[in-house]
Amino acid sequence: MIDSGSIEKSVLNAAESSVRTSPGMTAADEIGIIRATLNVLVTKGHLGEADAANVIGSTLTQLDLFREASLASGLGLTSQVLNDAENAVRLLPDNKSVDEAAIAKAVADRLVEQGLLTPFQAAQLLMGRKKFQLGHYRILSQIGKGGMGLVFLAEHELMGRKVAIKVLPRKKVTEQSEEAFRHEIRMLGRLDHENLVRAIDAGFDGNVFYMVTEFIDGLDLNRLVKQYGRLTDDVAASIISQAARALGHAHENKIVHRDVKPGNIFVGFDGCVKLLDLGLARSEADGEASSFSGVVGTIDYIAPEQLDKNSAGSVGSAADVYSLGCTLYYTVTGNPPYPGGDRGHKARAHLDPKPISKREIQKNAKHSSTGFCDVIYGMLLKEPSDRYQSMDEVIDSLGNWLPQNPQQAVMNWMSSSPEANPHDEWVLSGDDLLEDGNENIALEQPGRGLGQDQSQSSMQAEVLQVAVRSIIVGVGVSVLVAG
Template identity: 40%
Template sequence: MRAPTSTPELLDLVRKSGIYAPQQLDDRLKGVPNLPADANQSAAVLVQQGMLTRFQAKLLLTGRYRGFKLGSYILREQIGQGGMGAVYLAEHATLQRKVALKVLPPVAKDGNARLNVERFLREARSVAALDHPNIVRIHDVGQQGEVHYLVMEYVDGQSLEDMLKKGGPIPASRAVEFIAQAAAGLQHAHEKKFIHRDIKPANLMLAKDGTVKLLDLGLARSSSDERDKLTEKMDEGAIVGTADFISPEQALNHPSIDIRSDIYSLGATFFALVTGTPPFAGNTTQKLMQHQMKDAPSLTTIDRTFPPELGKVVAKMLQKKPEKRFQSPAEVIQAVAAWLPNAGAQRMVVSLSGTDLAHSAEMQSTLSEIATGATNRLGTRRLAGPRAERPWKLYAGIGTAVAVVAVAAGWFAFGGSGGDKNPVVAATAATNAGAKPAPLPVVPTPTSDTTKTPPAPTPATANKVVQRFDAAEIKPFHLVLKKTTRLEGESPKLPPSWRCEVYEKDSIGEFRATEVDGRKVFAIGCKEGKSSSQLVYSTGKSLEAGHTYEVRVDFKLDAAVKGKVQSQTVGDWQVIRNTELKGTGWQTAFNRFVAPAGEVQLTFGSGTVAPSKFLYVHTIEVVDLGVTTDAKPAEPKPPAPRPSADLTPGDTALSIDFAGREALQYTVQNRKPSADPDKVLPAGVSGHCWKAESIAEFRLGDAAGKPAFGVTNLNDAISAQIQVNLSELAPDKLIEGKKFRLKIEYRTMNDAEGNLFVRRQKNDYKPFGGAKFVGTNGEWKTVTVDFTTPADAMDMVAENTTVGEGNSLSVAKIELIELK
């Protein structure tokens, strides 16, 4: 296989690969003008155009062209690798349906060949026999030559193992939901007489919608399938499973293991999720011995804030003798139900709808209690313990509407057609007739020595987490920031409505996503000037006026550092409640307030000026405690006098759009454009790359119904910019000392982000005003920057800071508005 050196050689490999049908490639190439002569450059353009994926281009550039097509499926990306083969994201050539293709590579003609193929086919039979929302589904099984493959449901998400590697231990409330969903899938498998035999975080996939799915049933075994009994004999003498999570009886290769072995592995997985490591350490032999002879460490000993009763549940799952464990996955769900978070409860309705358990009399009774509000769920991460146990109370706290909708959708088989025979309908009718639900108990929350819990209100609705910030979900970055200006480093990709801020003019703040004490944290610090570094959350209109909200912050401070959590109104900027942060060690702070009739802003800041000293935030939750007996919505206050910087927009000094212009597309490489953009672009507007090694594409044309100028980075050397020479276009308006607002209408595709800044052209091009382009996923949005005109000439720069297939930034309109 010779690597292609020219574009014709590359295209010849694409034709041979089967990625495109005959003539289809030529038809697609008609819309791609001016391919470079070099194969590498052409591959970058084809990737940007969506004609090749990066995975395909990388292999083609090495000369490989075989294996891109299996049956009717085209391989797009490799998404996994395991002992039973590789897993690829593939697409049906005709239906364009995305699937996961698990491929068993060709095997040598030896004694293991039959066993490997039989295990592979056993997985196909196992998955085909199961149909449950928490188990990955199979579409087809095929063979091409000596290559066997499975066509399975594609799950867009990440495994819990990847989640642990990226973010460290998972909060207990989330881990409970993950384990409960996995147990629901295992319950369905148990009812179909299957045992998984390899439960571990790597085989639990978390989809983007929050659903957990069991993967990799290559070791699953059916007690009713003679073919699986034959394969079991072929496995004889070999320990199957994973040493970190294997049950004692499975490690001894016991001939009669059952679902309780999976429960042990699920308990070891639960332990790993909340601690970040499996129960036992050492080499493989040492781990297997410890599973036999040593009790797993107590979770409450490892973390004194871990709920003791929940710790007992995990300990019971990890009992050495199967008869001392829970006897079915359903019993595991029953035991952890008290700790299911609000969002997780609704997903558990769907999960348990796929089991025979959903049709039991006990479940109908449970749904009846839910409909009347007689059960409650504990919603915080650190809890004192569950409510008193009642048989089969699996759906603690799911609302009446969810239960009724579930019945209407046919999820549960209630006897008869009359409303009086349906316990959910009957219970709902009783509630409408005036029956009062049981009062919800107040949940005690642990406190530290320095952070006290305010008196608990009497809520009329259950606790509900309305916003959650998790540092484990923030990619690593380091940012040094001055007021409205990024000085150095990468800007963080924060959840919507969250931002980094430095509000004092001469202050320099520092922000990091890093790791402390084995936890992923968001660090807030101040390097110079008056302390004003803070993480900000703007609630918008998401809070209900008159409801009591509690902000719960898991945090740690460096020595001698203090901090604060503050809730304040927006507009008159009145402080509602200020909570001081001080002390050492990990703590939980609480900021409780009654929401006014208007937007609220929450700030989390470091109160100390010292280089490399930080406030570390692990998680933040905003919890709706409901309407309290003594709470009333805050009366709107008259607006405070407007600061001098907050000026009224006046005349438009400059307006640029891209309507009525000829379509344009060109690539910049080695700082040279492949076409002459000056003939088409408006005067003073240009697109370029300031790094010689950068490759980027610029486009002028329609974007979601609007004429726009856009940019996409084609390689990792990011430096592409859209530049507007403001001083050239409005010299008579931009007088030194006058204040202006720059307003940009823009959109991004996929997860693209970018920076907008105004800079001097004669001062090392340092910016003096700026903002971020946040990801809009194809929607048009507006961003503004206010600035005071300097004495130097100045320009505006819009840059796309993201590289990747389809990640683009487009600008539709640029306005410069004078402020009065």
């Protein structure tokens, strides 16, 4: 700066001196001194912000920036730890002539090998990101991502307890998305069931709303089928019956989920199934206003009555039966009932009074028994009153395929299938930040309605124009329909 004539030496020396003598500043923190000195010069009008940014860009290497982020991250990394790692890396013969960016990456990798950082934390620090704390929780890795937010694996800083944290970044907050987030927190707070993910905490930190839930080590049903393949009847029944129990509990508490789908059913490696995402749930509790009274759901799994503008705001528990039936169909076929075409085509298929035929179900579920396919058919009837009327009925109908210990059956099946890795790290974009400035049997009973295939329904199959918009954390989709 002096050589360029942009600032006098005496002014620079005075700014640096004031920084070095300020409380909390150590002589070893050269990067901090540089930044603080530039801030003083900008504040006093001796230097423009653009010029200060140029100085940073030309002065600090990626290794410098990695060190700065590491020391400011609150992850317990000290200058000595970073120096030791850097010295060990530079002593390696292959690193004698590499650039500082490669050294920074090698230092980060070494810290991961030493167990001082997770791969996620290392990647974030290399991008200069420093925020790994939400309330009392330290972020360890990202385990999910949706249109409106992120899900992280975190650890309570004092208790050491692993949790999942759903985050709604402030920069992505709309009135509707914030209401959905708050609504989910309220719904989970009212419910307590072994097959519902349990809420632990919620809050607001800096620029993000967050909700803390129990962490389940496993895979969502969508990923499980894609990774392990179609399920056998007994395993599918074991998983869906557990989800049905959770939905039954919600229905008993006058809550309709409205977005049941494979991505919202989580299967733990211990065989326990957890239902997720109550952000679109509709409450029928006395005196409680319904949230999102319009048409909401995910197009591949949405019930016909949810697509009808006349009934969308008042759908009952039979809508969840239909969506769970679509999910059951997916588990044994690998596809939703109407996989082809665009969203409008799929909406019209759901609204067609004629349900998918038993023959079609049997053809696509090649390894499923006729009776099992009958149960699926009974869940997918288009008229709500023709379907199973409660989750207890669904569970009873699946009873012929339920092993004595469903949870053990699921665990055994997963352990004998190809190895899964539920902790794959996500590659984050520039928008995925927590920083303040950056804002997926022998005997068989027939199911319900199993005489002739139903071809008529009282529901009118209107041709609808469907517009889809992303709504909340997860891959939930809200469908706005105009008649």
